[in-house]
Amino acid sequence: MESASTPRSRAREQTMRDIVRIGRQHLASDGAAALSLRAVARDLGLVSSAVYRYVASRDDLLTLLVVDGYDELGDAVDQALAGVEREDHVGRMAAIGRAVRAWGLAEPATYALLFGSPVPGYEAPAEQTTGPGTRVVVRLVEVWEDAWQAGRIGLDDSPLAPRRLTRDLARIRREMGLSAPDALLARGLFAWAALFGCVTWEVFGQYGTATLTDPADLFEQHLDALVEAVGLARA
Amino acid sequence: MESASTPRSRAREQTMRDIVRIGRQHLASDGAAALSLRAVARDLGLVSSAVYRYVASRDDLLTLLVVDGYDELGDAVDQALAGVEREDHVGRMAAIGRAVRAWGLAEPATYALLFGSPVPGYEAPAEQTTGPGTRVVVRLVEVWEDAWQAGRIGLDDSPLAPRRLTRDLARIRREMGLSAPDALLARGLFAWAALFGCVTWEVFGQYGTATLTDPADLFEQHLDALVEAVGLARA
DNA sequence: AAGAAAGCAAGAGCAGTGCTCTCATTCGTC
């Protein structure tokens, strides 16, 4: 019985929360590669070996932080969507985009952990991370599916997707219960990757020489392009 | 006289090349964060301290590898462009995109070093990396500028860029000697970030659940969207 | 040609890391 809520188990959960909290602080201040279990132990007032009672390894701690990050990003997106009318597909898409950007800029270290280069030798265990990790794209797909069913998507002149891709898209459509056509799904995948490309570019400062006085303005332009890419016309 | 080509200086240059070569091997096999100067020294048949005669620090070795990677990517893009007609703007843009993708998939570790999360505590020195680091985007801008001057860009219905963004774009236009309008520049920045977003998504395996039988097909679809985004019509 | 100067490699050493082991202590339960 792991959820017996004995005094001890409650203390254990508190310690786990502390570990994640301190781990996030170190992640934010020093980055993922510099995340040290010993340093976390020091801040926790414990000796390093004691932390291994709670966390199996450094990679395990990373997994905790990954899940924590995905959840926080998902919450941010959901919160942003709460204030948008369900019929306002463009507004929903823009809200998702802005939420991702805002969260990425506010939490660059966690963003890097989730969407930057994978920590070498560390592979996020799928069973724990795929669920929270797909929250954003699921919200995006919901918007496109709604817009498609409402007849607000215009992708008539788009070429048919190739054979093999079509088969994969059919599987995706089946698994997610979608009615959107191949062209929209392909465009959706593009918009998804492109959105995170834009945010990553800004968070990691890849614009480099093009230091802009107001990156938010540029991002709004990017949102226009993203909305267009999936066949939605912006108001 | 540093380029006197004495026997000693030639031996030194050879050792430097060896260090970069072995470093790239370790980067490819173990990733950036696991790159160890001691391990490089072992493979080189030297003691760790001796390597510090050639490389100031681990970060310095990273910088060498960053420059090396940018150059290799730039060469790959230039080589891909060599076989495309100058007037074939869509073909040039697609060639750049495919070259970036192919190189990223072939060298995921170096790609991660260049475009993934920045190594914490390490900041690539601008004076050494900005030059090679901008080769790809410069090639892209060349294509768009050529297409614009050839009257092949249609972005008439695009909204005007905001005030502050316009000022930045004017500066870019001046510095690079471009005649393309604001809308095209903004769309170009989007396409640039989106392209690397798509490649990053695929290299890092972020498509996750959407494991596709033929990712190249999907990338061709993405190329369509990228070409459209800058107002070029694909043949 | 002889001596000075610079370059080079080795080794020891410091502080830090992840992780494992043993040992004592404390806590919850029967």
Next chain:
DNA sequence: GACGAATGAGAGCACTGCTCTTGCTTTCTT
């Protein structure tokens, strides 16, 4: 109260980046 599980402390291993000193070799200068 007694037993077993959970917890924390400490020592220790192998590894890391990096610095310093110590010799040796090559190169340049007088």
